[in-house]
Amino acid sequence: MKIIKYVFLIIGLIALGGALYLYQNKREFLDKAITVQGTVKELISSRSKNSTTYKPLVSFITKDGKQIEYTSSVSSNPPSYEVGEKVEIFYDPADPYDADINGFASLWLGPLVLGILGIIFFSIGFSIILFGRMKQKKIEDLKFNGKSISTKYDHVELNHSYQVNGRSPFLIYSQWLNPATNELHLFKSDDIWFDPTDFIKSEEIKVLIDPVNPKKYYMDISFLPKVNR
CATH class of the missing domain: 2.40.50 (OB fold (Dihydrolipoamide Acetyltransferase, E2P))
Incomplete structure (x- = not known):
């Protein structure tokens, strides 16, 4: 337990740092991104041992007329989108392939998951350390009084x-x-x-x-x- 409490604390801090990094990265991306409308052309399946999930392949045209196809990194089951559905797209004008669908999961799922894991691990590690210090204080008080x-x-x-x-x-x-x-x-x-x-x-x-x-x-x-x- 002497080691575990610090391992949990460090993992929590790393995860929270990663969540903050992803959040800031996404904010910087949105600040410079251009918004256009795209169309879901296909649902790409991804099979794992127990399930199949789907992520959308979206086609959109940039402001200068270039057609881009972008595949979301977020997959789900049931699918979050339907083929032919119109979606709003953010893309980096310097690199149109750096794009994201305007949806909570596409934009914020990564920081959210890392943030939750960070809070859980940090809270466990911090609680163990705090409990140990409170227990030691109780012992010292009993020894004195x-x-x-x-x-x-x-x-x-x-x-x-x-x-x-x-x-x-x-x-x-x-x-x-x-x-x-x-x-x-x-x-x-x-x-x-x-x-x-x-x-x-x-x-x-x-x-x-x-x-x-x-x-x-x-x-x-x-x-x-x-x-x-």
């Missing part, structure tokens, strides 16, 4: 709700009877990526709790060996 209690070791089990590369971490569970309220509190450790059972030599495990709210706690597992990676 919390109350240390001795809890009774209960058991070790796998955290099946979380997996990395097909592996689930272990959790240590302990319990403590609050003498002031006669309430039984259950505690669990952070994720541990090896079986800690053989390293638990004592029935007592130290836990730091918020004196006002024992549900805010941190189990001290510093007695476990460090993993040499």
Whole structure:
């Protein structure tokens, strides 16, 4: 996870940068483009393993009378256009083959898809980093202001709700009877990526709790060996 959070963050930033680049490129193209009317001459099929999509081949005449055929880079199923349909075309006067149909998908699908992917990847990476820092702050606050209690070791089990590369971490569970309220509190450790059972030599495990709210706690597992990676 230490690596994954930064990988997601970097992928997100690259995708967002790509989306911004495509958007600016398209804006520059539209600023200099000339608008003419074209006609869909053919629907070119593109077959993949599971489906067939269609992209339009459009014919149009430039302002200086040159006939151009342009094939859209965007394909869909069902087709977005029909043969014989009239469409508005943007083209670069310096390079008439650099053209686009005046439609949302043709103009903005690329930046939109990259932007959405960028936001998703960046949000995941940023959230993991933010969660880690908030968790570390909580631990530091408990170390400074919390109350240390001795809890009774209960058991070790796998955290099946979380997996990395097909592996689930272990959790240590302990319990403590609050003498002031006669309430039984259950505690669990952070994720541990090896079986800690053989390293638990004592029935007592130290836990730091918020004196006002024992549900805010941190189990001290510093007695476990460090993993040499």
